Amino acid sequence: MKKIAVLTGGGDAPGMNAVIRAVVRRGIFKGLEVYGIHHGFKGLIDGDFVKMSKGSVGDIIHRGGTILQYAHFENFKTVDAQKQAIAQLINAGIDGLIVIGGNGSFKGAEKLNTLGFPTVGIPVTVNNDIAGTEYSIGFDTAVNTAVAAIDKIRDTASSHDRTYVIEVMGRHAGDIALWSGMCSGAESIIIPEADHKVEDVIDRIKQGYKRGKTHSIIVVAEGVGKGIGRELGKVIQEKTGFDTKVTILGHIQRGGSPSAYDRMMSSQMGAKAVDILVEGSKDVMVGLKNGKLIHTPFEEVVKDKHTLDLSIHQLARSLSI
Incomplete structure (x- = not known):
């Protein structure tokens, strides 16, 4: 293993640049040449490759987004x-690849390993929402x-005596809404993982x-249904008569400077991914379980389903009486 490359796939998240920094500098520390791939797959x-240096990733640990950028590319499925x-x-002359991203990106990574x-x-x-890890970088900041x-x-x-329905991101998962x-x-x-009744909310x-x-x-999590925030707000106002407003937070949750925790996890996971390649392993995703870094085969990552701790949801209900 003499040369490795790194790309960012899927939606951006706070911490991506911190991961790129860790991969590049850990690679150079290990005596490797590291190449960045612009615009994902x-x-x-x-062949949009550029050789990275220690200086090329300077002053990016605190920046949101990704300096390598991303471009949607459906054809990679072929x-x-x-x-x-x-x-x-x-x-x-590249010997190994590190893919930074989510479920869609890892399906592509698995195909490369298969070949x-x-x-x-x-x-x-x-x-x-990724199986095989308890934590994904960017979540804490979001x-x-x-x-x-x-x-x-x-x-x-409080100032206007109003009810507010706030819709947050999460795709099909309720983690952001729950936390x-x-x-x-x-x-x-x-959240999509737990049954809900509008009557209970109104009560x-x-x-x-x-x-x-x-x-x-x-x-409310966006994964509950398309337009769920506005729909729920309308029903609440009709059933209660209370002034009800709806706020959809949207992509503000994907931007901004990563939290200290996301910077720490980015640094650890980025370095671990390089170490795995150097050791001769492949076909795995770095993850976190019980506070320890692990690696899970891509086959399990793409086939298994992320699970949410519903005991937190039950706790939230008991504390909001």
Whole structure:
């Protein structure tokens, strides 16, 4: 292993640049040449490679987004495209690849491994929805962004005696909603992993008003259904008569400077991925379990399903009475 490359796939997340920095500097520390691939799998097909130096990743640990950028590229699902990508890597003398991203990116990485090219993955997505790891880089920052926004919305909700429905990201997972709702004291948290009844949400709002509350915060995950935030807000206003507003936080949750925890995990996982390649392993994703770095075969990552700790949801309900 003399030359390795790194690319970022899928949606950006806080911490991606910190991972790139760790991969590049750990690689150089290990005596490797490290190449960055611009625009994800599309850049891999196009041969859009650039040799990275220690200086090329200076002052990026705190920056959101990805300096390597990303481009959507559906054609990578074809075997011809995958073989073309491997040919580009081999022609450049590259011996191993590190893919930074989420579920879609790891499906592509698994295909490269199947065709014989050593590839290792690092989980980076605000959704925290990847199997084989308890944590995905970017999640902590996204939750903190959501909590900060909800805290501000609560101020205005209290001032105007309003109910607010706040829709957060997460794709098909409810992790951001659960954590941000729990940490901001939301009266109800609605996630795709747990059954919910609108009647129950409305009853909890009414009970709060009976004991003197003049405002309520409802946090809902986008994965519950398309347009769920606006739909729920409309129903609550119709059923209660309370002034109800809807806020969809959107892509603000994917931007910004990564938290200290995300920077720490980025540094550790990035370095670990390089070490795995140097040791001769492949076809795995670096992950976190019980506070320890692990690696999980891509086959398990792409086939298994992320699970959410529903005991936190039950705790949130008991604390928001």
